[in-house]
Amino acid sequence: MDPHHRGPQDDPSSRPPLPRRADRTPRSEETAGAQDPTERIPRTPAAGAGSSATRVTQLVAGPYLLTVNPVDGSEITVCPPARRPEPRRLTPAERAERDRAATPATAQPPLLAREEETDRLVRLLSQGRSVRLTGARGAGRTRLLDAVAERCADLAPDGVVRLHGRHRAPADLLHDLYAAVHHADGHRPERDQLARAVGRIGAVVVLDDVEFGGAALEEFLDHAPECAFLVAADPQAPAPAADSALTEVALAGLPRAACLELLEHAVRRPLTEEESAWAADRWADSEGLPLRFVQAAAVLRHRDTLVGRVAPAPAADEDDPFTAEDPATGRDPFAPAAPGGPPALPTAAFGDALVPVLAACLGPEARQALRYALALGGECPDQAHLPALIGDAHAEGAAAELLAAGLATASGGQLRLADGVSRCLGDQRPGARSRARTAAQHYTWWAGHPSVTAERVAAEADAVLAAMAACRDGGHPSVAVLLARSAAPAFAAALDWSAWERCLRTGQESARMAGEVGEEAYFHHELGVLALCTGNLDRARTELEASIGMRGVLADRQGTIVGRRTLALVADRARELRTQPRPAAVETTATVPVPPVSVTPAAPRPVVPAPVFPPDVSTTALPARPAPAGDRGRMSALLRSRRNLVAACAGVVLAGAIGTVVTLGLTSGGTTAQQTPADVAPTAAATDPADGGGAPVVPPAGQAGDVPRHRTGHATTTGPTGTAPATSGGPTPGPSGTWSGGGSTDGTGSTDGTGTPGGNGGSAGQSSSTGSGSASSGTGSSAPAGQPDPSTSHSASASTPAKPTVTASEPPPPSSSPAH
Numbered sequence: 001m002d003p004h005h006r007g008p009q010d011d012p013s014s015r016p017p018l019p020r021r022a023d024r025t026p027r028s029e030e031t032a033g034a035q036d037p038t039e040r041i042p043r044t045p046a047a048g049a050g051s052s053a054t055r056v057t058q059l060v061a062g063p064y065l066l067t068v069n070p071v072d073g074s075e076i077t078v079c080p081p082a083r084r085p086e087p088r089r090l091t092p093a094e095r096a097e098r099d100r101a102a103t104p105a106t107a108q109p110p111l112l113a114r115e116e117e118t119d120r121l122v123r124l125l126s127q128g129r130s131v132r133l134t135g136a137r138g139a140g141r142t143r144l145l146d147a148v149a150e151r152c153a154d155l156a157p158d159g160v161v162r163l164h165g166r167h168r169a170p171a172d173l174l175h176d177l178y179a180a181v182h183h184a185d186g187h188r189p190e191r192d193q194l195a196r197a198v199g200r201i202g203a204v205v206v207l208d209d210v211e212f213g214g215a216a217l218e219e220f221l222d223h224a225p226e227c228a229f230l231v232a233a234d235p236q237a238p239a240p241a242a243d244s245a246l247t248e249v250a251l252a253g254l255p256r257a258a259c260l261e262l263l264e265h266a267v268r269r270p271l272t273e274e275e276s277a278w279a280a281d282r283w284a285d286s287e288g289l290p291l292r293f294v295q296a297a298a299v300l301r302h303r304d305t306l307v308g309r310v311a312p313a314p315a316a317d318e319d320d321p322f323t324a325e326d327p328a329t330g331r332d333p334f335a336p337a338a339p340g341g342p343p344a345l346p347t348a349a350f351g352d353a354l355v356p357v358l359a360a361c362l363g364p365e366a367r368q369a370l371r372y373a374l375a376l377g378g379e380c381p382d383q384a385h386l387p388a389l390i391g392d393a394h395a396e397g398a399a400a401e402l403l404a405a406g407l408a409t410a411s412g413g414q415l416r417l418a419d420g421v422s423r424c425l426g427d428q429r430p431g432a433r434s435r436a437r438t439a440a441q442h443y444t445w446w447a448g449h450p451s452v453t454a455e456r457v458a459a460e461a462d463a464v465l466a467a468m469a470a471c472r473d474g475g476h477p478s479v480a481v482l483l484a485r486s487a488a489p490a491f492a493a494a495l496d497w498s499a500w501e502r503c504l505r506t507g508q509e510s511a512r513m514a515g516e517v518g519e520e521a522y523f524h525h526e527l528g529v530l531a532l533c534t535g536n537l538d539r540a541r542t543e544l545e546a547s548i549g550m551r552g553v554l555a556d557r558q559g560t561i562v563g564r565r566t567l568a569l570v571a572d573r574a575r576e577l578r579t580q581p582r583p584a585a586v587e588t589t590a591t592v593p594v595p596p597v598s599v600t601p602a603a604p605r606p607v608v609p610a611p612v613f614p615p616d617v618s619t620t621a622l623p624a625r626p627a628p629a630g631d632r633g634r635m636s637a638l639l640r641s642r643r644n645l646v647a648a649c650a651g652v653v654l655a656g657a658i659g660t661v662v663t664l665g666l667t668s669g670g671t672t673a674q675q676t677p678a679d680v681a682p683t684a685a686a687t688d689p690a691d692g693g694g695a696p697v698v699p700p701a702g703q704a705g706d707v708p709r710h711r712t713g714h715a716t717t718t719g720p721t722g723t724a725p726a727t728s729g730g731p732t733p734g735p736s737g738t739w740s741g742g743g744s745t746d747g748t749g750s751t752d753g754t755g756t757p758g759g760n761g762g763s764a765g766q767s768s769s770t771g772s773g774s775a776s777s778g779t780g781s782s783a784p785a786g787q788p789d790p791s792t793s794h795s796a797s798a799s800t801p802a803k804p805t806v807t808a809s810e811p812p813p814p815s816s817s818p819a820h
Helices: 092-102 115-126 141-152 172-180 191-199 214-222 256-265 272-281 290-306 351-360 364-375 385-389 395-406 421-425 432-447 453-459 461-473 477-494 497-514 516-535 537-553 558-580 584-591 634-666 790-799
Strands: 057-061 066-070 076-077 133-136 161-166 204-208 229-234 245-250 410-412 414-417 718-721 720-727
Touching: 057 395, 057 477, 066 477, 066 516, 076 516, 076 558, 092 461, 115 141, 115 191, 115 229, 115 245, 141 204, 141 229, 141 410, 141 537, 161 172, 161 414, 172 191, 172 214, 172 497, 204 245, 256 290, 272 290, 290 351, 351 421, 364 385, 364 395, 364 421, 364 432, 385 395, 385 432, 395 410, 395 414, 414 461, 453 461, 461 477, 461 497, 477 497, 477 516, 497 516, 516 537, 516 558, 516 584, 537 558
Parallel strands: 133 229, 133 245, 161 204, 204 229
Antiparallel strands: 057 066, 066 076, 410 414, 718 720
C-alpha cells in the first residue's frame, strides 16, 4: 500500500499516522500499543524498524566521497579515482521518460491572444539570443513558457530543458542543467568539471521564477555559451546587469475580448448579457490578468449551483470560518435582489476583494486544504498527502478544486497559493499552529519511511521546509528538530544543496531554542560537511569546531571522532590549496612598480650623563657611553642606568674597604705616642743617587724626633726661635723629573748628604723623616747634621698636601728621565 495511507495495522514497525482531526476519537485496542502521534518521535528506532536512521547513502561530491549517516553525522573522505564516475549523456528516450514523469497532470487554461508574444520569443531563441520575460503573477507566464517550449523542441541538439528557479541558487541551477542532460545519480561534479560539462550542452533552456539577477545571472549564463535561455521573472526580481546581452520582453494583460472568451471557456457555457456586462465592467480593474477571470469563472459556477436550490448552504466551521459576506455591502454576495429571484452577482471588484467569496464557495475538503496551505505560509501540500492530513480518503481532489478556483497556481510541479490569498485570509486562520505541527509530524514520518525515495522528499522541499519553519516560530521547536533530522539526509542524498542547507539552518536554530545540545552539534557538523563540499573551508572549520566542542561536553566519543576526522580533511585541503602554484594572472601583477616608501629615522635618545662623585672618594668614574644612533626602547635605557648605579655603589664599597685597611695598618704596631697620624703622610722613600733614583733608602733609627698630632692635622717643630708649624707632604717631582720625598723637619732633625732623613727609629711605614730626596744641583748634597736644610724646608713648605697612600713602603712612580 502507498505509505501516504498506511496505518499501524499495515506496518507495525513504522510510525503511525498523525491524527486526522482535532476531535479524533480515542484509539481502539488494535492501535493501543502504538505510539501517540502527538508525542516525540524516537530518534533511534528499534532494530529492524524502517527509518532514515538506518538508511546510509554514499555520494560522490567533487573530489570527496560523502557517506550520509543520519545517526552520528555524515562522513567525508577523499574519493578514490576509481569511484569517480565519468559524465554520460542521457538518450532521448530516457529524457522523454523522465520529463513525462516530472510533468504534473494538472488542467491548464487555454492560451489566448498570445500568438504575437509566442512568435517573437521563438524567433529570438532560434537566432541564439537569450530573453528575459517579465510579468506579474497571474499574467500567464508559465502557460506562455509551455507554448514556447513546445515550438522550440527541435531547435537545439539537446532539445529543451525546463528548470525552475524558485528557492534555487545559481550553483543548484547549474547542477540541474547538468543533470537534465547527463546521468547524475549519486554524483555532483566539482565546479571545474561541472563548468566543462555544461559548456558543451546545446539546448534551449526555459527557466521560470528566477530569483536572482545582476552579476550572478550573467555568470550563470556564461557557463553555458552554447545554450539559448528564456528566463521568466517577476517585475520585483533583481534586474540583470547594465551590459547584459539579454533581450527584455514585458508581458502585459489580455485584451477585453480575450478575457471574456477565457471566462466562457472556464464556465463551460455562453455568458448572459448580465454576466458579460459584469465581467466587462471589471476588466479595467483587473488589468487584464488571466488569473482574475479564472476566479470570476469560479464565482459564476458557484452561482449556477444556487439556482433553484431550496436548502441553505452548509455553514462554515465554527473553529475556522470563511465568511461569505460581500466586503462592499456586508451581506451575502449571492442574495437575490427580490424574493424568489435568481442569485445576484457579487459587486466586489476582481482581485483581493473576491478572495473571501471564493473561499466561502469551496467544498469541505478544499477548505481544509486551504487552511493547511495558510498554516504553511502559502505552500500547498501535495494531493497525495491530503487524505492523511484531512482525514478523508477522497480528499485528493481538493488540490484540483483550489487550482480551478484560482486560489492556487502551479509552480515547479507543486502548488502554492495565488498572489493575494494569504494576505486576504491571513486573519481567518485560528488553529494554524496546531495544523503546522500536524503537518510537520506527518512529514517526519513520511520522509523517514523506507519506501519514500530521496527524490520524492526533495520534490516536496518547499512544503517540508515551510512546516519546519512554522513549528520553529509557532512554539514547537522540538517538532521542527525531528523533522529536520528526518528530512536532511534525504535532501543530501538527492544532491539538493540549497534545501539541505535551509533544513540544517532551521534545525540548528530550533535545537538551540529547544535546548537540545546534542542535536545542535549534529546540525553544526552537517553544515561543516556541506561547506567543505562547496569549497568554503573557513565556514567548514568554524562549524566543525563548534560541533566538536559541543560533543566533547556531552562526552559523545563517536561523534567527536567523526568531527575530528572531517576537521583534519579540511586542514589537508587548505594545505593543498596553499601549495598549489599561483595562476599566471597573479604573477603578472608582480611587475607593477611599487612606489618608494619613505622611512622617517627615529629620534636619538637623550644622553644619560655619568654620575659625578665627590673628590674625596677614591674611585674611578665610569665614562659616559655614547648614545645609540636610533631609539632602542625604554628597556635599554633602564638597563644602562642600572649598570651605572651598580658601578657607583661598587666604588663606594671599594673606598670604604680601602679606608678600613689603611686604618688597621696604621694602628697595628708600636705605642700610641710613636704612631704617625693617619692624615699625615708617612715617610716617603728617598731615591739613592747612586742607583739612579730607582731604589728606596730606608732611614736609620734614632734620627727623627716624635711628632705630636695636632687637631688641624699638621705636625709642630721646635726650633731656636720657638714653635712653628711643620710641613708634611708626599713625594713631589723635582726639576729633573725625579721624585723628592716630603717630610717634617724640626730644630733637631737633619738630613745627610744622601738625603737619608734622621728619625727616632719608628717602625717601618710609620717613622717621620726629614730632608729631600735630591738636590737642585743633582749631586745629592744636603746641610750639615743638626741644622735644617734650607732647600728642603722651602720645598716642603711650597708643596701642596697630597692624599694618603696605602703603605709607606710603596715605591714611587718611575721617573720619566734619568737623574743628573
